Amino acid sequence: MSDVVEIDLNVPEGRLQELSEETGTGLSVEELMVIRDYFSREGRNPRDIELQALGQAWSEHCCYKSSKYYLKKYLFNFEAPQNLFVIKEDAGLVEFDDDHAYAVALESHNHPSAIEPYGGAATGIGGILRDVVCMGAQPIALVDPIFFAPPTTPSDKIPKGVKHPKYIFSGVVDGIRDYGNRVGIPTIAGMTCFHEGYLGNCLVNVGCVGMVDKKDIIYSRVGGVGDIFILAGGGTGRDGIHGVTFASKELDDESQTASRSAVQVGDPIMKEPLIHACLEANEKKLLTGLKDLGGGGLSCVVGEMALAGGYGAVVDLENVHLKESDMLPWEIWVSESQERMMMSVREEELEEVLAIFKKWDVPAVIIGKVVEEKRLSINLHGKKIFDMDLEFLTEGPMYKRPMKRVRLNNREVEFESPQDLSGTLLRLLNDYNCACDDWVIRQYDFEVRARTHCPPLVGRENYETHADASVIKPLEDSNKGLAMTTDVNPHLMKLDPFWGAASAMDEVVRNLVAVGARPHSFADCLNFGNPEKPEKMWEFVQAVQGLAHVVGKIGATFVSGNVSLYNEGPAGACPPTPGILGIGMIEDVEKAVSTPFKGEGNLIYLIGSTKDEMGGSLYLRTIGVEGGIVPRVNPYELSNAASAILELMKKDIVISCHDLSEGGLACALAEMCIGNGIGAKVILEGAMRPDIQLFSESNTRWICEVDPKDRASFEDGLRGHQVSFKNIGATKGNELIIEKGSKGIIDLSVEAITEAWQRPLWEIMG
């Protein structure tokens, strides 16, 4: 028993604080006092393994103690008929058709990626795949929104203990590529975003969508007393110890070395057969429960699975297969080593399950069983080293932390328009946030599994432009499709977290609609600063309310998500960043619409109204103006316009479509010209300043290309829904020409546009 140490909690408060630091559990003094009271009722002191388990279970990462009150209050009280089982498990389940459901999960792997970009990002992919597999679903697509400081950041601006953003960016893409490609799941959507606020703490969000036959859905809970726990997959090692407690505090200049062991090591070639074996055993109805080992490792999975079934568990710790034989019991219990899954199995099915894992060359061992009483006990070579009430262990505290309103710089600003708007447009297209992401996208296999109907790059081979969303056709015998897109704009968020979050929702909906998909479900990854700072807590609550402002009105809700707080490093906090994954339903993938113009002589329509809302816009950032009004969102208008456009698309009236986002109308037109090398002539009217018309980022706007023969049906369709629109020109030649009051304001060849838009990331990243 010398490996297990008793920890005396009957000590002064100051000593409790030290104990939290010495054990690395991250528990606060108040929390330790609650734990002390629990153990004094038990008549003893906790052992180290028990305290460590509490540190995991009660971490921000595992129990959402700062966020759950607000999520419940604002975000989770919407319903949608297609939702089957949402929020409660590792992935949300939504109906696909009568026989199938899809599973959605979205998570952050921010801190590990800041310390060790390659391993951090790779294991992020590994973890999100397991979240989907543990519902019994076959992963079909990965998405990955990633956020960095600009790769051009001068070295002397990099604080001590921080890695250069170019290095982090490159390592993160390598990690996602090597894991996602090897495991054979296409990475089909995402975003690459740059903002100086990510200097000390990059954000790496990863999402996964899977498909499951409804009869194969399985939950993360045990079936009944006597069920056996089987741990399958890779060995348990010292990699990933204290991952969740490390994720639940700020990074500092020593994190780079001190927390290296909190980052796990990924092994996609263990994962790939592990997925096959788990799904095979599940399809044969041999499992009663399935859950992945993620944050907190064994300490979270066993207790949660047992309690979710209404039971308790007994574990024999010596049976866990290890990478290193000299690990301490508490290390084994909290290690977050990758590529591990936990199953509960009835005794009579045990042999058959083990045989399946043997066939796939995946280690699988029996580590314990389900008992009646809701307690968890652990034995090591017959000696009890752990014995706790499961409800006390897993429930965790809930806080309503103090908030303080932040003074925002979101008032109207005055600025002069540059003379050369053509040159300005090229500068916008050249900005890393607007420019082509194909340096990233092409490193990911976006077509493995051969189900990618619309890839993230669309147009002629080697001249492709960005798609607004990618479309997967998940089933062999059905033409139904799922569209996926991710979005958030930290520049808007920084100026105004409420309207920035609402704008993110608007953009996600716009993207889905642009490819012909009806918004069907959302997942959120809420990346914010330290919740113990009242300003950061206020930003969080503002953003949650901004999301809620839109989500209830468009027929789809949040079905899954993750909160990542403490995204602060030596260079300060990251901008509030609620990353949103939107999933849309297309009844027939053949009717999906793409970005590039398709032919000359077609009409170009601008749908929606352009307002003087320039705050956080790419244009103001480019000409060096701070502040301004962040675009507003009217969710009813959004829902209405979305319905009108989708109806027209069903009738094949819309030939191409693109939403207006960063860089406004001018950048959207440019991106539509690029894919097929077809130009446009556009005439702007009205009293609004031409630069605002060109570059405003007002929400709820799209461009549609329409054959002249469909003019009447297109216009009538929009009028029928009272959606504002304007025919602004036609596709023509190989130049983008924009006039205002018979004066030319933009005149660029498509070649020059393509050049400016294509090159930036290749030039800096090589």
Added chain:
Amino acid sequence: MNKMETKDINVCVLRIEGTNNEQEIYDSFKRLGANPRFVHLNEFRSLEDFQCLMIPGGFSSGDYIRAGAIFASRIRSTFWDGLLEFVKAGYPVGGICNGFQVLVELGLLPGFSRSQGKVNACLSRNDSARFECRHTLLKKMDSRKCAFTGLLPVGEQLVVPSAHAEGKLLVSDEKIYERMLKNGQIVFKYCDDKGGVDVGYPWNPNGSPHNIAGICNEKGNVFGMMPHPERSFYKENENGFSGKVIFESVINYIGERF
């Protein structure tokens, strides 16, 4: 002898840890009415019941040594003699992407009849030193005996997606290239949107000399290509050809011969 019916054609789709394009190959044969079966190398018995062997793409065993090398060496230690007999009997063996790499590592490609199993080529790292996922244009070359392209006219173009980091076909001696050319073993070259085969990056995504995208052995029944026809089963060009033609051709080949 009666022509073999498509429904009786058994295709062995071989998998190990890290192969990950097997479902697409399976689906491609299934859609055409053939009878594909997944066989894990751990459960492999013999090729006796099969008329075709397909080695799918992916990252077999992680490709941590060299693409395809581990899978090839495990095949050598499992059923090498059986495989040589299978090839000798004229049964088709196809490898796509990682499967192509495996066939080259096995010495079955370029595969001259007198030196079967001698490794004289490799699929080396792309010139860009990166994994490249992009749609590539392929031109069918003057290779008439290839079992997998019999229904595709010489000079025809296909759009087929590529996705690999190691696709540059290097041969140990330039004479091997000349022999392949003379024997009609060069099946596909990368081309540009005007059909030219004298092209560079990005039309040729990996820097393969002579823009070679796919080859067959001297006899024509072993075939490998880097791009993925199983991913472009439905996407047709103006003449109605898509990746499907590869699978139709091999089914037709088997039907005519066995």
